[in-house]
Amino acid sequence: MSIALDYTLFSDPQFLAQVGKGLINTIELAVFAFALAMTMAVVIAVMRMSTNRLCVAVAAAYVEYHQNVPLLVHIFLWYFGVAAVLPADVQQWINANNSEFIFAFIGVGLCLGGYMSEDLRGGIRSIPTAQLEASRALGLSYLQACRLVILPQAVRVAMPPLVNHTVLLFKNTSLAMTIGVAELTYVTKEVESQTFKTFEVYLASTVIYLALSLVLMWGGALIEHRTRIRAR
Incomplete structure (x- = not known):
């Protein structure tokens, strides 16, 4: 028994309009989450490679927590837990400014930041320690040496895993639908419930994600x- 497919839905x-709005929300969510993830990745990677034991311990705990939950x-946790313990004024402001979106990109960004920090740490470890020592000998502080000498090279070395985790971050934005963010997967589910054209709707969503x-x-x-x- 064959089922007739209605492809006129695509026009x-x-x-x-619904899918376009969901796609825009997905891209915005991914951009904000990526910015937060890369910021945290740089901070955690630099902390992890420092000689300060407290910094190393905090960075390691951050990575372990986000990679194992x-x-x-x-x-x-962010949407139901952290939101509940914030001051009333902060809660009101967040609720008035799309709290679902805010907590979604924070959750995704912080989590993927843990993975990306390990990518950067691997890149940093591939750079000869003599470069850091030479930078310090020239009068640069540890942070200046990392920012001007080590990190630019580490990012280039770590580019393949960073790209993989960026794609993973983009795909994982679909989990934001669970707290009501009207991104692409959420909109797909809504359209499917309205039209009952399951295959056509999810086919469109699959093609867009791919x-x-x-x-x-x-x-x-x-x-x-x-x-x-x-190599030279």
Whole structure:
């Protein structure tokens, strides 16, 4: 028994508008989460490679926590847990400014930041320690040496795993639907419940996720090729 598929849905203005809005929210969520993840990755990687035992312990605890707790639990903790203990004025401000979106990108960003910090740490460890020592000998502080000498090279070395985790971050934004963020997966589910065209709706969503993931991978490969450290 065959089932007739209605592909006219793909040209329906209302469907396109709903999916377009969900896609925009997904991209915005991914951009904010990526910015937070990279910021935390740099901070944690630098702390992890320092000689201060307290910094190393805090950074290691951060990584272990975020790598061993499911991302969905992180999102729930921020949305249901952290939100409940914030001061009333802060809660009111967040609720008035799309609290679901804010807590979703914080949860995703902090979690993926733990993974990306390990990518950067691997890149940092590949840089000869003599470069750090030479930078310090020239009068640079530890942070200045990391920012000006070590990190630019480490990022180039760590580009492949960073790209992989960026794609993972983008795909994991779909978990934000569990707290009501109207991103692509949430909108897909809503449209499916309205039209009952399950295959067509989820096919469109799948194609969009696949296309954007491939674009991210292609862009990452291009950046990696242009910034690759070549042997002399």
